[in-house]
Amino acid sequence: MLMTYITMKNIIVCLILFANIFQSNAALEKRKCFLSSKFQVRVANNLPPYTEPIYLHCASGDDDLGRHKLERNQEFHWSFCERVIGTLFFCHLWWGSKEKAFDAFSGKWKGRCDSGTCSWIAKSDGIYFAKDSSKNSLAKMFNWEVSRASN
Template sequence: MASTLMKSFLSSIVLFLYLVHMIEAVSFLRKTDVHIYNDLPKNSKSLLLHCASKNDDLGNHTLYPGQEFSWSFRTNIASTTLFFCHFLWGSKQSAFDVFDSNWYFTYDINNYMVKEDGFYFSNDGDDHEKGVRKRSSW
């Protein structure tokens, strides 16, 4: 009797751990990070940005060269989460989506580097400059 009870208990624990693993794999439960890095020249004007989604306005931010702005979130259950940012640097401006849960493949880490010639993207969690590729120009 005790052996059957122990097997049942262990089976329940294994099932519970499996379910936790599967739930974490579901995208709307995974945490996503977006990082915006100001990689503009050291003596240049500050970068102004405003980021928002349908439900969350992250406000206006001023980033000086070398600074970063970041936030974390979970996508909604309907997989319709979309964040966009508007960037201003001197006379240049640009706006684009920085996260869209409908993209074919989404990353848990979304790094954007703002440079003199445009915007660069990587998804490396340890080094935001690793595997960088140009996303768009100003």
């Protein structure tokens, strides 16, 4: 009985490790997700005309997506397979003398991105979230903060 328990435990641990190794590279977007869901995160610049661009840096614990410049009406997006043991992506946005860092996706957000797409929209009064790509569910989540350092 004890031997069966240990064997089953080892098999489960091996399956979890295999799934995480298989899904560890977010750059392989075109493959199917194994034992998890595929998500897309979008960050868009919806600031007024003739304003400075937004700079952003997004990353997870093992995927640095780099620093990007978004002009008005541009967006940055990426897709990934949610990891079995949890996924967390964060973003840091800068706009002139303002900034905001926040979690852009968390595997703990059950039901928050039902359609598989999480959209973040930067506006002059703050950062908004929509749980789909249509932005019908737009809700203000964060105010801009005064930047501690310049770009």
